[in-house]
Amino acid sequence: VNGPAPGPGEMSLAVAEITHPAGRVRTLHLRRPDGGTLPSFVPGSHVVLDCGDRRNAYSLTGPCLSPDAYTVSVLLRQDGDGEVAGGSAFLHRLEPGDVVAVSPPRSAFPPVAAARHHVFVAGGIGITPFLSHVRAAVDWGRSYELWYAHRPDFPAHAAELRSLCGDRLTEPANRRALQEAVRRIVVSQPLGTHLYVCGPAGLIDFVSTTAAEAGWPSERVHAERFSVTGLDPGEPFTVALRRSGMSVPVPSGVSLLDALAKAGVTVPNMCRQGVCGECRVKVLNGLPWHRDLFLSEVERAANADIMCCVSRGHDLLELDL
Amino acid sequence: VKRIARFPFPFRSDTYRYRTDVEPAREFVTTAAGGWGDRVLDIDGEYHDELRQRAGILRRDPSRCTVLPHMRVAAWDALLLLLTELAATYPRWMTLTSEGRRYRWHNGLLGRSHDFVLGDGDSLPCHPLRFAGSQVQDDIVLLDQREGALWADAGLVTFAAGWSLGFDVGMRLAEVHGPVPRVHAEGVITRAEQFLLRLQPGQEYRRTNWSMTVGRRLDTSTEAYPEWAGDRHLVAADNALPDRLHLRVEVQHLLRLPASGAILFLIRTHLASLREVAEVPGWGSRLASVLAELPPDMVDYKGLAPFRDAAVDWLVDRRS
Numbered sequence: 001v002n003g004p005a006p007g008p009g010e011m012s013l014a015v016a017e018i019t020h021p022a023g024r025v026r027t028l029h030l031r032r033p034d035g036g037t038l039p040s041f042v043p044g045s046h047v048v049l050d051c052g053d054r055r056n057a058y059s060l061t062g063p064c065l066s067p068d069a070y071t072v073s074v075l076l077r078q079d080g081d082g083e084v085a086g087g088s089a090f091l092h093r094l095e096p097g098d099v100v101a102v103s104p105p106r107s108a109f110p111p112v113a114a115a116r117h118h119v120f121v122a123g124g125i126g127i128t129p130f131l132s133h134v135r136a137a138v139d140w141g142r143s144y145e146l147w148y149a150h151r152p153d154f155p156a157h158a159a160e161l162r163s164l165c166g167d168r169l170t171e172p173a174n175r176r177a178l179q180e181a182v183r184r185i186v187v188s189q190p191l192g193t194h195l196y197v198c199g200p201a202g203l204i205d206f207v208s209t210t211a212a213e214a215g216w217p218s219e220r221v222h223a224e225r226f227s228v229t230g231l232d233p234g235e236p237f238t239v240a241l242r243r244s245g246m247s248v249p250v251p252s253g254v255s256l257l258d259a260l261a262k263a264g265v266t267v268p269n270m271c272r273q274g275v276c277g278e279c280r281v282k283v284l285n286g287l288p289w290h291r292d293l294f295l296s297e298v299e300r301a302a303n304a305d306i307m308c309c310v311s312r313g314h315d316l317l318e319l320d321l
Numbered sequence: 322v323k324r325i326a327r328f329p330f331p332f333r334s335d336t337y338r339y340r341t342d343v344e345p346a347r348e349f350v351t352t353a354a355g356g357w358g359d360r361v362l363d364i365d366g367e368y369h370d371e372l373r374q375r376a377g378i379l380r381r382d383p384s385r386c387t388v389l390p391h392m393r394v395a396a397w398d399a400l401l402l403l404l405t406e407l408a409a410t411y412p413r414w415m416t417l418t419s420e421g422r423r424y425r426w427h428n429g430l431l432g433r434s435h436d437f438v439l440g441d442g443d444s445l446p447c448h449p450l451r452f453a454g455s456q457v458q459d460d461i462v463l464l465d466q467r468e469g470a471l472w473a474d475a476g477l478v479t480f481a482a483g484w485s486l487g488f489d490v491g492m493r494l495a496e497v498h499g500p501v502p503r504v505h506a507e508g509v510i511t512r513a514e515q516f517l518l519r520l521q522p523g524q525e526y527r528r529t530n531w532s533m534t535v536g537r538r539l540d541t542s543t544e545a546y547p548e549w550a551g552d553r554h555l556v557a558a559d560n561a562l563p564d565r566l567h568l569r570v571e572v573q574h575l576l577r578l579p580a581s582g583a584i585l586f587l588i589r590t591h592l593a594s595l596r597e598v599a600e601v602p603g604w605g606s607r608l609a610s611v612l613a614e615l616p617p618d619m620v621d622y623k624g625l626a627p628f629r630d631a632a633v634d635w636l637v638d639r640r641s
Contacts (some may be wrong), residue, residue, distance in 0.1 A: 009523070039522060040398075040579040064580050065439070066419070104523055110582045112467050113391040114474075136580075140394050140440060219468045270521075278519065 011038075015098045016069060022156035024076045025125065026092060027061070029069045030102060037066040041105035043136040044129045044196075044224065047072065048272060051087030052100035054258050057272045059128035059224075060105060061157070064136050070102065070203060075125045086253075108271045109196070109224040111136065116192030118144040119185055121207055123178065123199025127157055129224050130198065134164055144168060147185070149178035149199075175203075182207055186214040198224040211222075225273050225293065234289070237313040241265065241321040242284055257310040265321055267308055274310035281308050285318035325597045326355030327365065329572050331529040335610035337619075339504050341512040346525035346574055354601040360410050361525060361574050362403065362457055363589060368430060371458045371480075371539065378479040378540055385479045385542075386451045386489040388463075392475035395542065395583035397439055400449040402578060402585065403457055416555075428456060450477045457587075462486070464494065464517070464584035471514055471584060471592045473497050478542070480590045482532050482569060484626055485543035502618040522579040527572060532623045533632070534569040537592050541569075553624060557631040563596040563639075566632055568608060595632060599639055609636035 013030035013274045021027055032038060041064050046057045049072065058072035077088040086289070094100065109129050111118055118137060120130045128149055137144040137175035143207045146165055150158065154311040161169050172178040185195070195216065196209040204223045239260070240247050250259040256271055257279055274292030283306050290300045292307035299305060330352050331337075349359040362442070379385055388396055394513050404426050408417040414429035422439040435452075437444040445452050454461055454477040463475040471494040478486040489497045494517075498510045520526070534541055535552035556565050574587040599605035612625070613633045 041522070042580060065422075104521065105579075106521065107582050110466075113394065113465050113581065113583070114467060115391075157326040 009104050010101045011104070012099050013070065013102045015100065017294060018094075018096060021073060022154050023161075025073050025154075025156050026076075027071055027072050027073045028091065028094065028100075030100060031069045033099070035068075037068060038070055040065045040067070041132070042107035042110045043089065043132040044109035044111065045099050045105040045107045045132065045238065046109075046129070046271075047105055048103040049087070049091065051090040054087050054254065055261075056087035056091075056273070057092050057106075058126070059109075059132070061128050061131040062135075064132055065139075070105075073128050091226050106270050108276050109198070111142070111196075112194045112222075115194040116143065117190055117194075118142060119189065119193060119195045120144065120146045121178070121182060121185075121195065121197040121199070121203070122146070122148045123175075123203040124150055124154065125156060126197075126199030126224070127161070128198075130196070131157060131161070133196070134168075138164060145170070147172065147178060147181055149173075149175060149203075153211075160302070178203070179206060179210075182210050186211045186216060194220050196222045196224070200262065201225070211219075225275060234312045235314075238316050239313060240285075240316065240318045242318055243321055250312065255310065256306070256312060260308065260321070267321070269309055272309045277307070279307055279309045280305050282320035284320055285316060286313055286316050287316055288312070288317060323354075324366065325593055325601060327357045327363070328352070328354060328591055328593050328597075329529055329570050330354070330598075330601070330604055331531045331570050332611050336614050337531075337611045339501070339507070339509050341509050341516065341577065342533065343513070343516065343526040343528045346527045346576075352601075353603050358527070358572075360458065361527075361576075361587070362410055363572075364405050364407075364411060364430070364458065366463045368458060372431075372455060375454060375479045379454075382544060385544075386448060386477040387486055387490045388448060388450055388475040389491060389616070392463055392465060392583070394440075394449065395465065395578060395581040396450040396453075396475060398502055398578040398581040398583065399461060399585050400453045401439070401516045401580075403461075404574070407456060418532060431456075446556050447579060450475060453477065454479070459587040459589040462586040462588070464580075464586060466518060466582060469518070470494065471517055480539035480588070481542040482530075482534070482571065482590070483541055483543065488543065500622065501621050505612065517575060517584055520575065520577045520584065522577045523579060526575045528575075530573060532569045532570045533625055533628070534567045534592060535565055535628075537567065539590055539592075553627045557628040562628070562631055563599070563635055564594050566595050566628060567592040568595070568598050595635060599636060605636045605639060609633050612636075 014033050015028055016031040017029040019027045041060055043064055046059045048055050048057050060070055061073055062071040074091045076092050077086050111133060120133055122130050135144055146169045172181050187227055189226050195211055197204050209303055230302050236251050238247060238249050248259055248263040250256050257267055260267055267279050270276040275294055277294040283304055288306040290313045291310045331606040346361055349356055404417045408415045416427045418425050425436050427434045446476050453624045460478040460480050462473055464471040473489055475494055476486045494514050495510050504510050535556045538549055541549050556562055572589045576585045598608055612629055620629055
């Protein structure tokens with residue numbers, strides 16, 4: 001399998017090695033074909049990989065400074081019928097030597113430099129952005145602790161983290177133990193602590209709510225919603241583009257952003273998870289089905305903008321493109 | 322090559338107003354005198370003199386290099402980016418090699434080599450930001466990004482045009498620009514901040530800013546005010562005005578640092594006397610028009626009031 005030609009700013013990287021940190025997870029080691037170093041990145045950054053008919057975002061898990069390789073850990077996703085599907089299935093079919101189009105690193109979950117202490121909370125595959133966080137924290141001597149809950153049969157990166165973090169890592173045995181730990185954390189941290197969470201939506205909601213109830217300002221609590229797998233694939237719909245006069249069909253299971261890109265209309269984008277606000281497009285007609293976390297309630301009600309990475313239309317939308 | 326050939330003449334029309342006027346970096350601009358802008362770091366004939374001036378200013382006033390503690394990573398990040406950029410632009414004179422976190426920097430123009438370990442402050446003769454400022458002519462400001470805003474939390478600024486790093490450090494971008502007239506009502510700073518908040522690593526932008534300075538004096542900081550402010554009044558009646566009064570242009574670069582996520586803001590100052598400017602076809606009359614039309618609040622803020630009329634008169638008389 002050879003990837004398509006890279007877009008602007010994208011790199012063509014070769015799969016140099018594949019490792020298996022846990023069942024159904026494979027880590028791709030992506031290198032420049034010429035063997036040179038890759039751009040440094042901010043801890044918590046992700047790259048967008050071209051996965052055939054779609055593009056998925058994955059956290060970079062390796063060292064941040066002039067790395068020889070970018071590493072991403074990909075969990076094989078299953079749909080409701082237990083079938084493997086989507087971009088993860090594509091990436092699980094790749095073999096050493098295959099070439100993938102990779103975006104430059106994007107920082108949407110950085111450590112706050114002014115923090116006095118960093119508390120990282122991860123559930124399951126939500127551990128991936130914290131690998132680069134703890135590597136950088138160790139390198140630069142930042143104060144941190146990592147709470148990582150995972151199933152006993154799914155210890156992705158646990159061995160590596162134990163040797164990196166030593167006693168700064170705690171592995172609660174189950175969800176309840178992690179929740180107990182979070183309740184203690186939010187009432188026992190020194191002023192100036194920042195809290196970071198990545199994992200299932202339920203964990204993120206629990207941490208955000210528990211911290212808010214304990215009086216944490218929202219600026220001190222940071223969430224990476226790595227997974228939008230909960231999103232319905234949606235019904236097919238069509239967008240009419242006023243400026244170009246084009247009509248673009250958006251099939252079920254394909255994002256508006258990807259459908260536009262396939263039609264040659266590139267919308268600037270970053271997180272692809274409805275959180276960063278980069279892919280905002282003006283809606284001229286029709287009602288969007290808002291599924292993002294970026295627009296305010298007032299903006300949603302106005303129906304004048306759509307975040308086209310996650311949101312969709314019901315039947316027809318006219319966009320200012 | 323005469324100094325004026327690479328002077329970044331900033332005026333594109335006969336009037337000047339503040340705008341959110343960033344443009345991609347590294348694009349060469351052809352001017353009536355020559356051109357400029359093909360590189361981010363520009364070493365010219367003033368290199369040794371300006372670095373010597375900077376070292377003297379820092380010896381007398383170490384506060385010109387101020388780094389809040391949380392900007393340590395950004396300072397190292399800035400140093401690496403600047404040395405890498407120098408080596409890429411001037412490979413005949415400068416090289417940067419590395420093995421893991423160990424680096425060897427060679428600057429043939431200064432005849433010096435340094436070995437250092439990234440993150441190890443003891444491996445450099447001074448703070449990494451101060452070391453960076455001993456290799457490039459630019460002033461350096463580092464902006465931290467947090468809480469949806471940018472904060473000027475570190476800098477090495479010895480050639481400030483009428484401001485003080487020590488006063489501004491720790492302020493938000495909007496606060497730093499508090500005294501600038503017009504920009505707040507017109508949303509110029511807000512738009513610039515929104516633009517910078519989204520700037521991605523690898524994206525490089527620049528803008529110019531300008532004012533006027535008496536003499537080839539680079540340090541017109543608030544701290545040095547007693548040394549330079551008086552000259553602004555004396556120069557107007559001085560027959561040597563066309564040689565003493567200088568158009569001062571800053572080429573400012575804006576880059577996202579790759580490992581810390583901070584914004585690197587570089588300010589490189591160029592000076593050209595009225596006479597030098599007037600000798601370039603079209604520049605004298607354009608500068609005269611801009612100065613004559615500039616509204617009073619901008620004239621006051623830029624500190625041009627004492628000599629503006631005299632400068633316009635000389636530029637206009639020279640033409641007729």
